[in-house]
Amino acid sequence: MNKILRKEQLSDEVWRMEIEVPHIARERKAGQFIILQVDVDFGERIPLTVADADTERGSITLVFQTVGATTHKLAELNEGDKVASVLGPLGRPSIIEKVGRVTCVGGGIGAAPLFPIVQANKAVGNHVTVVLGARNKELLIMEKDMRKTADEVIVCTDDGSHGRKGLVTEPLKELCESGTPPDGVVAIGPPIMMKFCAETTRPFEIPTTVSLNTIMIDGTGMCGGCRVTVGGETKFVCVDGPEFDGHKVDFDNMMKRNLAYKNSETRAHDSYHEAGECNLEKAARVMEKNNE
Amino acid sequence: MSEKTQLDKKAKVLLEGLLKEGELKAKDRLQIPQQQMPAQPSEERIKNNFEVATGYTEAMARVEALRCLQCVNKPCVEGCPVAIDIPAFIKAIAEARHNDAIGIIKQTSLLPSVCGRVCPQETQCMERCTLGKALKDMEKGVAIGRLERFAADLERESGKTVPPSIKPETGKKVAVIGSGPAGITFAVDVRREGHSVTLFEALHKPGGVLMYGIPEFRLPKSIVEKEIDNLEKMGVEIVPNFVIGRSRSLKSLLEEDGYSAVFIGSGAGLPKFMGIPGENLVGVFSANEYLTRANLMKAYDTERSATPISRGKRVAVFGGGNVAMDAARTAVRLGAEKVYLVYRRTEKEMPARIEEVSHAKEEGVEFLLLQNATKIIGDENDHVTGIECIRYELGEPDESGRRSPVPIGGSEFVMDVDSVIVAIGNESNPLIAATTPEIEVDKRGRILVDENNETSMRGVFAGGDIVLGAATVILAMGEGRNAAAAVNARMQSADSHK
Numbered sequence A: 001m002n003k004i005l006r007k008e009q010l011s012d013e014v015w016r017m018e019i020e021v022p023h024i025a026r027e028r029k030a031g032q033f034i035i036l037q038v039d040v041d042f043g044e045r046i047p048l049t050v051a052d053a054d055t056e057r058g059s060i061t062l063v064f065q066t067v068g069a070t071t072h073k074l075a076e077l078n079e080g081d082k083v084a085s086v087l088g089p090l091g092r093p094s095i096i097e098k099v100g101r102v103t104c105v106g107g108g109i110g111a112a113p114l115f116p117i118v119q120a121n122k123a124v125g126n127h128v129t130v131v132l133g134a135r136n137k138e139l140l141i142m143e144k145d146m147r148k149t150a151d152e153v154i155v156c157t158d159d160g161s162h163g164r165k166g167l168v169t170e171p172l173k174e175l176c177e178s179g180t181p182p183d184g185v186v187a188i189g190p191p192i193m194m195k196f197c198a199e200t201t202r203p204f205e206i207p208t209t210v211s212l213n214t215i216m217i218d219g220t221g222m223c224g225g226c227r228v229t230v231g232g233e234t235k236f237v238c239v240d241g242p243e244f245d246g247h248k249v250d251f252d253n254m255m256k257r258n259l260a261y262k263n264s265e266t267r268a269h270d271s272y273h274e275a276g277e278c279n280l281e282k283a284a285r286v287m288e289k290n291n292e
Numbered sequence B: 001m002s003e004k005t006q007l008d009k010k011a012k013v014l015l016e017g018l019l020k021e022g023e024l025k026a027k028d029r030l031q032i033p034q035q036q037m038p039a040q041p042s043e044e045r046i047k048n049n050f051e052v053a054t055g056y057t058e059a060m061a062r063v064e065a066l067r068c069l070q071c072v073n074k075p076c077v078e079g080c081p082v083a084i085d086i087p088a089f090i091k092a093i094a095e096a097r098h099n100d101a102i103g104i105i106k107q108t109s110l111l112p113s114v115c116g117r118v119c120p121q122e123t124q125c126m127e128r129c130t131l132g133k134a135l136k137d138m139e140k141g142v143a144i145g146r147l148e149r150f151a152a153d154l155e156r157e158s159g160k161t162v163p164p165s166i167k168p169e170t171g172k173k174v175a176v177i178g179s180g181p182a183g184i185t186f187a188v189d190v191r192r193e194g195h196s197v198t199l200f201e202a203l204h205k206p207g208g209v210l211m212y213g214i215p216e217f218r219l220p221k222s223i224v225e226k227e228i229d230n231l232e233k234m235g236v237e238i239v240p241n242f243v244i245g246r247s248r249s250l251k252s253l254l255e256e257d258g259y260s261a262v263f264i265g266s267g268a269g270l271p272k273f274m275g276i277p278g279e280n281l282v283g284v285f286s287a288n289e290y291l292t293r294a295n296l297m298k299a300y301d302t303e304r305s306a307t308p309i310s311r312g313k314r315v316a317v318f319g320g321g322n323v324a325m326d327a328a329r330t331a332v333r334l335g336a337e338k339v340y341l342v343y344r345r346t347e348k349e350m351p352a353r354i355e356e357v358s359h360a361k362e363e364g365v366e367f368l369l370l371q372n373a374t375k376i377i378g379d380e381n382d383h384v385t386g387i388e389c390i391r392y393e394l395g396e397p398d399e400s401g402r403r404s405p406v407p408i409g410g411s412e413f414v415m416d417v418d419s420v421i422v423a424i425g426n427e428s429n430p431l432i433a434a435t436t437p438e439i440e441v442d443k444r445g446r447i448l449v450d451e452n453n454e455t456s457m458r459g460v461f462a463g464g465d466i467v468l469g470a471a472t473v474i475l476a477m478g479e480g481r482n483a484a485a486a487v488n489a490r491m492q493s494a495d496s497h498k
């Protein structure tokens, strides 16, 4: 159990790992996540989405970005090593229905958790358009998988090094304005991206689902650390989510809460990257500026 | 000389005198002073995480035991949810037959080193004690819990703990969901009958609240780990990181995995919030989150733990139970300069144990009684900067005779704090009920059970906080026992019908 069967580097800071956990491989559904630890005694518990699973091999696939201490330690493990603890599958599965046309937007690492949702939407017979975004070509992941699965794939990069130059909200807006607007939108990526995707679809009243990545501890509905405000009510991402109606989520509060432990955690990140700046945060800043 | 050494010296002198007197009369026993529990001085203990109360020495335990009047009608036993034969074990301690003492306790209680520390004795066994009544002060009754702890610690520290003997294997399998006191007790009792037992736990360490909630300084984790070790020695299989309802459905346990019975001890669930503005600001935590970071994730150990924890300088804790006290005292230990405990009623109504309340006060926690927060205030970054409170007064008595607090209009005031910990209780854990519709729950999500602790789904039993709402360790244990007895009987009759 928990043995790393395969490890692959997708980009500078992004890794794919296939881990043997038969019971999770068997039970998991699109949209669900796991919580893992690299060290049981003192390690942090971090949530990662199950990007894929293979019931025959009894394995799940995780795609993660190295942002802090735990993701860096995880990336240091090799094939054959064991991840100390893996709990799951957690959260409610995505609700996938045949609605017609669905646009799936993935920003940065968000492309990984988006993939099973794209697959599931195809499986029920929806027409799926994927919009993939990243800061530059090197950071773009999953393009090949998406092209194999979706009906249409639009790629954007902030610097124009691959695909269109610009943010994912631009093609999303064009799709909404087109003669064949999506009947539903799913957006997964940095909170700031999900916020602006929701803002983009709001005037068109297109149902927009987002998958929230809050801070979590137990992931079983015991601690309340993952709470967010949705439609004025407090919800718990690990048991009520992770997917919510993007038009109702209070993203500003969520983003501030995610930075609650920033000082202690950026310290950990910096000790791995002498350079200092965290990519996620940089991306978020660009996003915010461009949308002002 | 440390306080403990001094107390021990005094106790030794006293004990020698008492032993010389031969058979003690009731009035002699009434004269014996209650033995104080030695504790780390408050100015020292707030700088560490070690246990506050350090435990009786043998002399102190024997002196305390000699205070017991050995009442024939044993009122104390009625007050104990698991009916430990209290006078018998106390007599054994008085006579220095400590092995006998622990043997008597263990006939009915499985976790004496835990209960001796955390039982709310003042509302249970001690409340009924004749000695306390005679001295017109319940707190002056025989210190039953401290004696229980003494006997249990002595055995554990001797390393000679004998695991219960196990009957020949029956080949039958039973599953337990949750490794809190209810699950542990159930597992032991069923395993003793020779059934094979698998205990599933969602977290990475077994023990339930004993592990993630109650702080190290009140219940050292090494004690809980020892109890878990004993379970494993008995052959109970423990599966951590496995959440029933997600990793596997309850139904599959029964229908596909070959378990003949299941016990649900899944405990309390999502923390309650007050529904006031500002509760999702940065710096507002549920007590569960705060304590889980501190205990289970060992965040107090900044050198080694990867989990961060807020180290507020001015902390307000909302609530008046054990959980609130634990959170407040944890904040003190994490370096807060000022910790306030905001409670709507008066100290008399506080559900926390008397000992916790006085320990919290000694450690500098300031009690703001008959007050309640109405709003949490934040800055432009959504960081907590203060709370708005309102004062209360006690109104007319209601049907139960209790005077409930009513807010005084216009008495609002603002206090500067940088963190808020909400400790006003929990909802029931919803996962099992949500994924197993066959199991009936009440309006508050508590699982409904019959007198055998069996749920509406045959072969599925439940007990502890998931049935009782927020209760106590000893009640959870009692329920585990009750369910185990029913399961064991069911298995036996199934056999005899073959």
Ligand SMILES: Cc1cc2nc3c(=O)[nH]c(=O)nc-3n(C[C@H](O)[C@H](O)[C@H](O)COP(=O)(O)OP(=O)(O)OC[C@H]3O[C@@H](n4cnc5c(N)ncnc54)[C@H](O)[C@@H]3O)c2cc1C
Residues within 6 Å of the ligand: A033, A044, A046, A047, A048, A049, A050, A063, A064, A065, A066, A067, A068, A069, A070, A071, A072, A109, A112, A113, A212, A213, A214, A215, A216, A242, A258, A259, A260, A261, A262, A265, A266, A268, A269, A278, A280
């Ligand atoms: C349901 C869910 C699913 C997720 N799925 C994935 C996934 O598939 N792949 C993936 O790479 N990440 C995913 N995340 C995010 C991932 O959990 C965090 O990146 C991880 O916890 C960081 O741990 P760390 O110890 O390496 O970094 P830390 O030291 O904890 O944090 C480093 C930096 O990242 C920021 N940060 C911390 N947690 C989060 C978060 N949850 N979201 C955004 N920023 C954060 C911190 O503010 C800090 O600046 C998911 C989160 C949730 C809640």
Ligand SMILES: Cc1cc2nc3c(=O)[nH]c(=O)nc-3n(C[C@H](O)[C@H](O)[C@H](O)COP(=O)(O)OP(=O)(O)OC[C@H]3O[C@@H](n4cnc5c(N)ncnc54)[C@H](O)[C@@H]3O)c2cc1C
Residues within 6 Å of the ligand: B118, B119, B120, B177, B178, B179, B180, B181, B182, B183, B200, B201, B202, B203, B207, B208, B209, B210, B213, B214, B215, B242, B243, B244, B245, B265, B266, B267, B268, B291, B322, B323, B326, B353, B429, B431, B432, B463, B464, B465, B466, B470, B471, B472, B473, B474, B476
């Ligand atoms: C901070 C705090 C202080 C307290 N102080 C005292 C005190 O001083 N004295 C006292 O008597 N009582 C005290 N209590 C109350 C006492 O701890 C509880 O009443 C008792 O622990 C309940 O036991 P339980 O076995 O029902 O559940 P818990 O101890 O809550 O254990 C339940 C376990 O089940 C696991 N679980 C839940 N769902 C699943 C699932 N689906 N699959 C697998 N595992 C699952 C949970 O992770 C948990 O480990 C305190 C409680 C808290 C929170």
Ligand code: SF4
Residues within 6 Å of the ligand: B079, B080, B081, B082, B083, B084, B086, B109, B115, B116, B119, B120, B121, B124, B125, B126, B144, B145, B148, B474
């Ligand atoms: S288990 Fe609790 S109630 Fe029973 S005797 Fe011990 S301290 Fe008293």
Ligand code: SF4
Residues within 6 Å of the ligand: B067, B068, B069, B070, B071, B074, B075, B076, B077, B086, B087, B128, B129, B130, B131, B132, B141, B142, B144
């Ligand atoms: S009631 Fe008190 S004095 Fe009487 S037997 Fe019980 S502990 Fe002893």
Ligand code: FES
Residues within 6 Å of the ligand: A215, A216, A217, A218, A219, A220, A221, A222, A223, A224, A225, A226, A227, A236, A237, A238, A239
């Ligand atoms: S992570 Fe603890 S309640 Fe969601």
